[in-house]
Amino acid sequence: MIGRMKSSQLNIVIALMLAMFLGAVEGTVVTTAIPTIVKDLQGFEFISLVFSSYLLTAAISTPIYGKLSDLYGRKNVLSIGIIIFLTGSLLCGLSQSMYMLIGFRAIQGAGAGSIFTVTYTIIGDIFTLEERPKIQGFIGTVWGIASLVGPFLGGILVEMLSWHWIFFINIPFGILSIILLQKNLKEKFTKTKHSIDFAGTITLSAAILIFLNIFISSENIDINHNMFIAISVLLTMIMLAAFYKIERKAKEPVIPFDIFTKTSTIVNAISFLAAAILIGANVYLPIYIQNVLGFSAKMSGLALAPMSVAWLIASVILGKCIIKYGAKTAILISNVILLISTILMPTLGIDSSLLVLLLYVVIMGVGFGGAFTTLTIIVQESVEYNQRGVATATNSLLRTLGQTIGVSVFGSIFNLYISKYFIELGIKGIDPSNLYKSSAYTVAITSEQIKLSLHYSLHALFIILIAIAALTLILSIAMPKIPRE
Numbered sequence: 001m002i003g004r005m006k007s008s009q010l011n012i013v014i015a016l017m018l019a020m021f022l023g024a025v026e027g028t029v030v031t032t033a034i035p036t037i038v039k040d041l042q043g044f045e046f047i048s049l050v051f052s053s054y055l056l057t058a059a060i061s062t063p064i065y066g067k068l069s070d071l072y073g074r075k076n077v078l079s080i081g082i083i084i085f086l087t088g089s090l091l092c093g094l095s096q097s098m099y100m101l102i103g104f105r106a107i108q109g110a111g112a113g114s115i116f117t118v119t120y121t122i123i124g125d126i127f128t129l130e131e132r133p134k135i136q137g138f139i140g141t142v143w144g145i146a147s148l149v150g151p152f153l154g155g156i157l158v159e160m161l162s163w164h165w166i167f168f169i170n171i172p173f174g175i176l177s178i179i180l181l182q183k184n185l186k187e188k189f190t191k192t193k194h195s196i197d198f199a200g201t202i203t204l205s206a207a208i209l210i211f212l213n214i215f216i217s218s219e220n221i222d223i224n225h226n227m228f229i230a231i232s233v234l235l236t237m238i239m240l241a242a243f244y245k246i247e248r249k250a251k252e253p254v255i256p257f258d259i260f261t262k263t264s265t266i267v268n269a270i271s272f273l274a275a276a277i278l279i280g281a282n283v284y285l286p287i288y289i290q291n292v293l294g295f296s297a298k299m300s301g302l303a304l305a306p307m308s309v310a311w312l313i314a315s316v317i318l319g320k321c322i323i324k325y326g327a328k329t330a331i332l333i334s335n336v337i338l339l340i341s342t343i344l345m346p347t348l349g350i351d352s353s354l355l356v357l358l359l360y361v362v363i364m365g366v367g368f369g370g371a372f373t374t375l376t377i378i379v380q381e382s383v384e385y386n387q388r389g390v391a392t393a394t395n396s397l398l399r400t401l402g403q404t405i406g407v408s409v410f411g412s413i414f415n416l417y418i419s420k421y422f423i424e425l426g427i428k429g430i431d432p433s434n435l436y437k438s439s440a441y442t443v444a445i446t447s448e449q450i451k452l453s454l455h456y457s458l459h460a461l462f463i464i465l466i467a468i469a470a471l472t473l474i475l476s477i478a479m480p481k482i483p484r485e
Helices: 007-041 044-072 074-093 098-126 132-160 170-184 198-220 225-249 262-292 297-325 327-347 354-381 385-424 432-441 447-478
Strands: none
Touching: 007 044, 007 074, 007 098, 007 132, 007 170, 044 074, 044 098, 044 198, 044 385, 074 098, 074 170, 098 132, 098 354, 098 385, 132 297, 132 354, 198 225, 198 385, 262 297, 262 327, 262 354, 262 385, 262 447, 297 327, 297 354, 327 354, 327 447, 354 385, 385 447
16 A cells, blocks of 8 residues: 555655654653653642643644634644644743643643644545545554553653653654645645634633533542532533534634534544543553553553554455445444454453453454544545535544543542442552552552452443443444445
8 A cells, every 4th residue: 555655645644644643652751751750840749730731722722723724724734733732842841840841731732633633634635535544544553653652762761861852852753744744745725815713712612621621620629529510511511502603603613513414423422432442441451461460561562552553454454345335334343343342351350361361452453443444534524625624623522522531430430449349348548549558558458459459440440341332333323324435
């Protein structure tokens, strides 16, 4: 496939993979370096904000970039997003306090919103329906590579140079991506005057910010927790109602409601749920490998690598499957495989073989590769060219929301079941977030009990993933048949 590409197409794919790698690796690199950063900047209590500020601005900016790419062209909007990302990276590297770092991470996230959105839109523009799954597979594989390379790269940079360089290292790659894009991506674009939907942008951003804050801040709120949730949900609903009214009257709405058909609504719902399963697997399988089976962090990364390989292979095979059997069939097959992989997860025990886990990870990778690739294609093919950016962005936003809400809900369930395990043993007052320190000071808790509590909690989470995967399959069945053309 790569060999048959025109040189300009190959350069564009390289540019997109570089851009996506920047956005994807940022999470894992920072995770490795965060203990050093908080020690240097003295702000342990602000750790979560380093991640959530990046996530929030990425989510908020996603639909905005989608609309802007429809109005002003993909190339320039993606290039501007990368520049904003690199500016944030440079400023993060120069940070002298945790407050500065959190603020500059928000700038980084604002740039990442374009990378996560416009990248897939460009693929939809320049490649045929049969070629697209293969290219999206390459882009998707970047996430797997980032999860492997990130911790390793972060560790080397922190040890050999300083934590500042985990941000500075982005700059040359980002500049190369922009140069390749500007030189090789040719767009036939008519420059016309457009009216920017500022009111819609502000109300939608406020709704996303308030809603996501429920999940990001929930762990830090002890007093009047239910009242906080109720007020936040009410404000979100008010903002969304205002957004709906504004968009109905807007000359060029940031999200035109005519992109929401029965098919696209189901596709976005499946994307939301599948993204929640993906973040659950990415966060909690390493905990199982390291804390239950007792393998190292490096081995944990290597054990999850087959998921990326399977993802790529599934994407390549799907190119022919979609053309021959239709997109609905491809989605059904992918979600059946995803459901099978989640059903297998609860069979993992405290002494399961790593080879068995590798097999399960491969099956899950095939399901994800098939599902996400097909979902993106269906969304892009459901609208005209001038709405493709905003349709892709809306789908990306739903994935981000699925991951953000998913990881927060899973975290609460995980902690709840750890506490439940010890309560059933008659041991009360255990702090799930401080298990290993607790064991150092409390004779009642042994390392074996900690391992068993984690396995007990992970087993409950895996059951929940089965329920979510079953729901995605039901939605796939309910999806209208999509013409093969």
